Amino acid sequence: MKNLIKNMTQDEIDLYIIKTLKENKKAEFEIIINELHPYDVAQIYQELPEKHKARFLLFLKSDVLADLMEELDKEEQLDLLNMLGVEKSSEVLDLMDNDDLATLLHELSPEKKNSLLSEMNKMESNAVQDIMKYPPETAGRIMTNRFVWIRNYDTVREAVEKLKSFAEFAESLNYLYVIDGARRLVGVVSYRDLLLADPGEKICEIMYERVISVTVTTDQEIVAKTVERYDFIAVPVVNEDHVLVGIVTVDDVIDVVIKEANEDIEKLAASGKAIDFETKTMVAAARRLPWLILLLFIGLISGGIMSGFEDTLQKVVALAFFMPMIAGMTGNTGTQSLAVVVRGLISYDINKKVVFRLIMREFGVGITIGITCAILISIIAYIWQGNFILGMVVGCSLFFTLIIGTLAGTVIPLILYRLNIDPAVASGPLITTLNDIFSLLTYFGIATIFIQYLM
Numbered sequence: 543m544k545n546l547i548k549n550m551t552q553d554e555i556d557l558y559i560i561k562t563l564k565e566n567k568k569a570e571f572e573i574i575i576n577e578l579h580p581y582d583v584a585q586i587y588q589e590l591p592e593k594h595k596a597r598f599l600l601f602l603k604s605d606v607l608a609d610l611m612e613e614l615d616k617e618e619q620l621d622l623l624n625m626l627g628v629e630k631s632s633e634v635l636d637l638m639d640n641d642d643l644a645t646l647l648h649e650l651s652p653e654k655k656n657s658l659l660s661e662m663n664k665m666e667s668n669a670v671q672d673i674m675k676y677p678p679e680t681a682g683r684i685m686t687n688r689f690v691w692i693r694n695y696d697t698v699r700e701a702v703e704k705l706k707s708f709a710e711f712a713e714s715l716n717y718l719y720v721i722d723g724a725r726r727l728v729g730v731v732s733y734r735d736l737l738l739a740d741p742g743e744k745i746c747e748i749m750y751e752r753v754i755s756v757t758v759t760t761d762q763e764i765v766a767k768t769v770e771r772y773d774f775i776a777v778p779v780v781n782e783d784h785v786l787v788g789i790v791t792v793d794d795v796i797d798v799v800i801k802e803a804n805e806d807i808e809k810l811a812a813s814g815k816a817i818d819f820e821t822k823t824m825v826a827a828a829r830r831l832p833w834l835i836l837l838l839f840i841g842l843i844s845g846g847i848m849s850g851f852e853d854t855l856q857k858v859v860a861l862a863f864f865m866p867m868i869a870g871m872t873g874n875t876g877t878q879s880l881a882v883v884v885r886g887l888i889s890y891d892i893n894k895k896v897v898f899r900l901i902m903r904e905f906g907v908g909i910t911i912g913i914t915c916a917i918l919i920s921i922i923a924y925i926w927q928g929n930f931i932l933g934m935v936v937g938c939s940l941f942f943t944l945i946i947g948t949l950a951g952t953v954i955p956l957i958l959y960r961l962n963i964d965p966a967v968a969s970g971p972l973i974t975t976l977n978d979i980f981s982l983l984t985y986f987g988i989a990t991i992f993i994q995y996l997m
Contacts, residue, residue, distance in 0.1 A: 556586055563597050571601045580606075584613035599625055608637035611646075619646055623658070632661035640666070641686050641794060644673040673788075681765045682758030684798065685779045685788030691719045692745055694728055699741040701731070716775045719786055720749045727753055727778055727786040755780050758787060762798045769795045843979050861989050864923065864936045865982070871940060872947035872981040873974035875911060879904055879951030880973050887959055901952055908948030916941035931992055939988050943981040950977055 550558065555574065562571040575583060583602075587610060590598055599622065602610065607626070611619050611634060623631045635643060635658060647655045647670065659667045669687050676682025690708050692701045701718060709715065718736070720729035729749030739748045755778045756765050768777055769792060779788045886900070920937030924930050951973050 552582075556589065559586060559598075560590070560594060563594050563601070568601050572603070575602065575606060580609035580613050583610050588614075588618070596625060604630070604633045605637055607634045611638055612642050616646060616649065620650075628661055631658070632663075635661075636663045636666045639686050639688065640670045640673055641684050643670050644683065648674060648678070676758050679762045680758065681756045681760040681762065681779045681790055682788070684762055684765070684794045685758075685790050686794075687788045689719065689776070689778075689789045690715065691721050691786060692731070694720050694722055694744075694746040694749065696745045697741065698736055698739045698743050698745065698748070701745055702736055702741075705733075705736070719753075719778050719789070720745055721786050725786060726784045727755060727780050729753060730778070753778065756790070757781065765790050766795045766798050861932075861935075861986075863927075864919075864939075865985065867919070868936070868939055868943055868985050869978045869981045871915065872943040872977040874947075875908070875944050876947035876951035876973040876977045879907075879948050880955055883952055883955045887955070892956075892959065897956055900956075901949070904948050904952040905945070908945035911948070912941040912944040915944060935989050935992050936985075939981075939985040942988075943977070943984050946980045946984065947977045950980065 555578075559571065559574060562568075562574070578586075583606065587595065587598060599607065607622075607630075611622060614622065623634075626634065647658065650658075659671065662670075673683060673685065673687075690705055692704060696704075705715065705718065716733060718731045718733075719727060720731060722728050729746070729751050730753045731745060731749045735748050754768065754772055754774070756768060758779055758781050760779075765777060768774070769790070774792065776789045776791045778786055779790060781787050882904075883900070916937040919940050920933040922933075923936045924933035927933070954973065954976075
């Protein structure tokens with residue numbers, strides 16, 4: 543049977559599972575499911591015809607159902623729980639990772655939440671409620687209590703025996719965290735350390751005492767940075783008394799990174815809350831409109847600038863040909879710099895030295911881009927319009943506006959970051975609109991200075 547599954551395509555597996563469901567072949571069904579990753583099981587479940595979903599769930603064991611739950615979104619999880627019934631649901635919830643379960647329960651009504659918690663194993667229910675006490679997007683909220691700890695006075699042999707006993711319970715077995723009599727975190731031992739040590743040695747003799755940890759209130763982005771910086775598979779979480787209360791594993795960190803990246807992309811696009819393929823038309827429009835209306839009024843300033851230079855435009859109509867290019871290029875370079883800064887703020891510790899180096903680097907980038915583009919557009923303008931001075935005006939304008947755009951895209955998010963405001967709110971459309979204003983002022987200002995040579 544396994545060899546048959548190994549050679550199957552995904553479509554063939556889907557059809558074969560439907561066949562086992564129709565023919566009530568539970569044994570064959572379980573063999574197939576055991577060979578699949580939870581993500582693939584979730585994909586099959588989501589694509590199944592509604593008439594087969596109830597039997598599909600009935601055939602799954604509780605541990606597989608728990609894995610399946612963690613691969614679904616909130617609405618699908620709730621639908622699944624309703625289909626399972628109270629008794630089966632409580633078994634599945636007991637087996638789910640407590641941090642994932644806390645996320646699921648957080649947005650439910652108090653009545654529904656209390657109903658589900660009351661049906662769970664008391665120890666698991668208490669653990670989930672403890673996690674839910676911590677603020678959202680903190681280490682305490684995304685940690686799991688399913689880890690292996692040992693005492694500093696245990697022997698290596700005792701640690702290995704405990705590791706074997708809790709192998710099914712623990713989410714990560716790469717590290718064993720060492721605590722003292724007061725449950726304070728005092729060290730860490732890797733699985734490799736245990737294999738190489740003498741069975742009779744004390745844990746305190748082989749453990750690493752300098753343990754990198756985070757507190758329960760540490761922001762989840764800081765947790766992600768810590769894992770990335772030290773290449774951890776998991777990071778321990780302690781409370782204000784340095785008591786070990788949980789760990790954050792790398793899979794949860796990846797979820798955090800993806801979530802934060804999506805939020806930043808939404809803000810950079812000035813779309814506010816999440817908009818995906820499933821978002822309804824009116825909802826998507828409502829989420830985009832506030833920013834766009836604000837930018838609409840800011841954009842009117844650009845029109846005011848143009849009306850202020852109406853005489854210049856009437857005297858040299860050719861200036862209008864290059865307006866979209868000047869404004870567009872300035873906005874583009876500003877958005878590029880903005881993206882670089884927002885991404886860098888996630889990866890680097892920001893101090894005066896880093897800020898100064900970044901600004902000078904972007905200033906140099908602006909000059910280099912400005913010189914290159916200015917020379918190119920000057921030649922094009924001269925050949926096209928046959929006016930050398932016009933080419934110089936357009937080229938000089940583009941040179942200065944590209945520098946301004948680059949610096950604006952760099953400095954604005956840094957200022958917001960300094961003010962403890964999420965720099966991603968300095969969205970692409972906002973930077974573009976502001977740079978439109980800067981570029982038009984620069985362009986028409988230079989053109990007005992040289993108006994007598996342009997006519």
